[in-house]
Amino acid sequence: METRGMLEFVDVEGQPLNALAPRERILKTASDLFYRFSIHSVGIDRIIAESGVAKMTFYKHFPSKADLIATYLRYKTDTWFQMLATSTERAGLSPLERVLAIFDALEEPFRAPSFRGCPFVKGLAEFGPEANSPDVQATIAAYFKGLHGFAASLIEPLALSKPERAVIQILSLFQGAMVIAQSTRDPAIVEANRDAARVLLEDALITSPEPELR
Amino acid sequence: METRGMLEFVDVEGQPLNALAPRERILKTASDLFYRFSIHSVGIDRIIAESGVAKMTFYKHFPSKADLIATYLRYKTDTWFQMLATSTERAGLSPLERVLAIFDALEEPFRAPSFRGCPFVKGLAEFGPEANSPDVQATIAAYFKGLHGFAASLIEPLALSKPERAVIQILSLFQGAMVIAQSTRDPAIVEANRDAARVLLEDALITSPEPELR
């Protein structure tokens, strides 16, 4: 039999997994399994089996499971911020619309049957302050810090009198939408929270120095 | 030596744990460990050791770990809803203030150094749709359903034209506050989101049939 052992392996979206290099195959498989089942409940052996890779190959690319977890979270961070950038950097958006565009980015993930909530909230649930995985914890913290900075950079042009306050309110609506979508499976939360954000920002603009930026 | 073996066991708040019945000792210990370290990463042996109980005693009170987890989550549900009831049922609150009072309930938990986020969001992170623990999953779902119903009952007297929309917005601010507080450790999110909720509700009241209820 000349067929290679991995020929039948396929990832969730039906993409051929065997075409990818071993490292990408491992990462994609792990990403899917970690996100679906939680990190602690997915063992190395399962990742190896489903990615069609030998154990030694795995440990050559990822020295430890913690290493793979951190890489998985960095991978999620990258794709997530790319989605946010795509939504907010569309041409012709006013500063206010640019803030509201972060909610548009949620529309597609929420409609996907594979949506299971925010990977970083889930990560924090499994690797909180008392965990003993500095790499993983640092990666999670970096995401939240990055998201805060991103929101702040979108809100800064509005020249609100209390920008930090608006930042955490918008971030609450953003992260809250994920929790609600995860527990209700209803994407209606996107539109509701985008409108809520608009009401909040317009209210804040009234009492701010330069309302013409609206 | 006539001292009992469990005399030195003490729980996190410094309360004597040995005064409690074994079942309560197990539940309190498990509750603390599950919440601090996540559920999957805390084994039965550790709960048994830290609660100063024999293994057979444990399995007499809780037939399985899943049973203990579900009990833990029901325990958290009860205390959580009691806190919400205490805040919202204070005398002299208008219907609008009653809704905003759910944010007051967050103040104390957020200031506690032991705060680690929403136990049910964390639970959902470890026991999502693909998990194989019906009791645990049902308990988590019951919390979210109960919270939704609770918020709806608070908002219903406001007679908004789109009450359901307000409910999920307020719940987003509520759950979002937990995520933000967990990642930033800054209780300022409580006041910010209570004010956000006020702005949203007042805006919704303007376009509703009976604004005098404000």
Next chain:
DNA sequence: CCTCATAGACAGACCTGTATGTATTTGCAA
């Protein structure tokens, strides 16, 4: 030949749940 990946056994630690036997507490009766 040489590099890379595969295949699979293995060690040591940890997991849940069971079994066995001993000690302590409790309830009740005298």
Next chain:
DNA sequence: TTGCAAATACATACAGGTCTGTCTATGAGG
């Protein structure tokens, strides 16, 4: 109050499984 039996809890060993990570040996391709 004292005595005793039943219920409860303790301590510990163990089985069977899973976990991470290492090791050895084999095969395919440039």
